[in-house]
Amino acid sequence: MHQTTVAKIERGARPLRIAEAAALVEVFELPIIAILGIEATADHRSGPSDRRRELDEARKRLDYSRKNLHSVAQQHAHLLAEVEKLILQMGGNS
Helix, strand or coil, rough: CCHHHHHHHHCCCCCCCCCHHHHHHHHHHHHHHHHCCCCCCCCCCCCCCHHHHHHHHHHHHHHHHHHHHHHHHHHHHHHHHHHHHHHHHHHCCC
């Protein structure tokens, strides 16, 4: 999935398609309701192993988010350098 597509979905400018939601479910090993942002009712009967699984899943999502953030920051720095280089080549006129 392209980064611009993800950005549009995140800001609500484009709906998440079923096939995309299904792919995210597989990648993040989450229930579909988590991907769709639907709040599940709390199950007070869940035990420590369920909580451990939830913690592991949350850590995976955090890790993915961190990697994505780093990638976007690198891309931004590269594009900024490219713009500055072009401005210098034009004699400093923006």
